[in-house]
Amino acid sequence: xxxxxxxxxxxxxxxxxxxxxxxxxxxxxxxxxxxxxxxxxxxxxxxxxxxxxxxxxxxxxxxxxxx
Numbered sequence: 001x002x003x004x005x006x007x008x009x010x011x012x013x014x015x016x017x018x019x020x021x022x023x024x025x026x027x028x029x030x031x032x033x034x035x036x037x038x039x040x041x042x043x044x045x046x047x048x049x050x051x052x053x054x055x056x057x058x059x060x061x062x063x064x065x066x067x
């Protein structure tokens with residue numbers, strides 16, 4: 001019994017994470033999480049391009065010329 005209690009105490013973070021993962025997977029929240037990540041990435045990239053127009057333009061021109 002002490003071994004089982006020690007196992008749960010040592011790996012409780014992994015167990016809780018696994019339970020949350022299963023709940024997210026079976027409830028369809030995975031699509032929502034992916035959508036939020038994609039939207040956040042788009043916002044970050046848009047902000048970066050807006051503030052660094054010249055650098056981004058030069059990097060794109062260099063990339064196109066290598067092709």
